[in-house]
Amino acid sequence: MRFRRDDETRMKICQVITRLVIGGAQENTILTCEGLHARGHEVTLVTGPPLGPEGQLLDRARAGGYRVLVVGAMQRAVCPWRDLRAYGALVRQLRESRPDVVHSHSSKAGILARRAAAKVGGMKVVHTIHGLPFHAHQSRWLHRLYVLLERRAARVS
Numbered sequence: 637m638r639f640r641r642d643d644e645t646r647m648k649i650c651q652v653i654t655r656l657v658i659g660g661a662q663e664n665t666i667l668t669c670e671g672l673h674a675r676g677h678e679v680t681l682v683t684g685p686p687l688g689p690e691g692q693l694l695d696r697a698r699a700g701g702y703r704v705l706v707v708g709a710m711q712r713a714v715c716p717w718r719d720l721r722a723y724g725a726l727v728r729q730l731r732e733s734r735p736d737v738v739h740s741h742s743s744k745a746g747i748l749a750r751r752a753a754a755k756v757g758g759m760k761v762v763h764t765i766h767g768l769p770f771h772a773h774q775s776r777w778l779h780r781l782y783v784l785l786e787r788r789a790a791r792v793s
Contacts (some may be wrong), residue, residue, distance in 0.1 A: 648678045650735040654712055654728065656683045656697055656740045657690040661766035665741045666697050673702040676782040680730060682749075684710030684722070712744060719748065726752035733757055740793075741766060749787050751785060754792040761793040 649672055653665045665681070673679045679702035686692030697704045707729075709721035726748055730738065739762045742751035746763045753761045774782075 646676050647737060648708060648735040650680045650736045652682045652740045652745045654684050654744040656686045657688045658693060659690060661736040661741050662693050666693060669702050670700050680733060682707060708761040723748050723752055727755055730756040747789050750793050763793040
């Protein structure tokens with residue numbers, strides 16, 4: 637099916653991913669942003685800083701022609717105060733931009749973006765699971781916390 641490029645079909649889409657380092661989820665997210673932008677949609681990509689030894693994809697995203705917003709507090713490591721600041725930044729961004737769709741990728745971004753979208757309201761929410769946050773080497777309490785957070789976030793996506 638061919639997509640029409642007019643105001644009736646143009647959507648505002650906010651993609652959210654924890655960090656833009658070299659990896660499959662990040663490549664997928666950038667390709668999604670590029671494809672949606674090429675079809676005439678207004679795309680914003682919200683990400684944390686590209687911290688890590690993997691190499692970064694932030695420059696590629698910025699060259700894509702869509703808006704890229706880096707939220708310094710959104711980082712992979714769990715830190716309640718920093719995570720709360722990232723959540724607040726996402727709420728402000730969603731209130732300001734009022735996207736039609738929020739599409740989150742990765743565990744941290746998924747929890748924060750789905751909660752922020754539910755708080756702001758009025759938008760469709762999609763979450764893509766690229767890998768599970770659960771593994772055999774984490775503590776029992778952390779495993780239970782992740783399961784609880786994912787179950788609550790799943791209610792709004």
